[in-house]
Amino acid sequence: KAGVTQTPRYLIKTRGQQVTLSCSPISGHRSVSWYQQTPGQGLQFLFEYFSETQRNKGNFPGRFSGRQFSNSRSEMNVSTLELGDSALYLCASSLGSGPYEQYFGPGTRLTVT
């Protein structure tokens, strides 16, 4: 079974730009969650999508948004990038119902200059 894939793996952007990250979950998984990982803050939950609907949202500004497509692939968008958005963005895939665990992708390393 193929794992969770994320593209791109590395990204360098300038302040004020916007960025779109992509995540392909494990086949059969309907839930995709996004996290921001930084050395000081650990894993911070951004949002979760289940069957194309945002099911849960963390405490991030509206500049962070996402969506999920009918094939469960998900995208995350960050507009008006700030230096503090530099982080590793992780995608986690799961069944999304019943007792379940999450499986993580390798992440996208975003650097904002």
Next chain:
Amino acid sequence: AQSVSQHNHHVILSEAASLELGCNYSYGGTVNLFWYVQYPGQHLQLLLKYFSGDPLVKGIKGFEAEFIKSKFSFNLRKPSVQWSDTAEYFCAVIPRDNYGQNFVFGPGTRLSVLP
């Protein structure tokens, strides 16, 4: 809102030493519990999980964890660590009635094993 704390920020051990990493959560209801590991340069991997039943769960690579409900704890143990166990370890919780809830991760414990 639920939260997860991990007792140690950085643990340094010699090979063959025993390991115990603490994890406590705050949530009044029933929870599912997890330990994840992130080896240097690699993605987060599931070490073990607890859903129900025997509170002592065994995971991969010789790790085990014990759920103590009365203490809201889920400590990770390994009797004898190896240099290859050097990694960051994260405890995570999600309420059992988890529709609409999200996973909450602890801040992580960095383990350094000296050869």
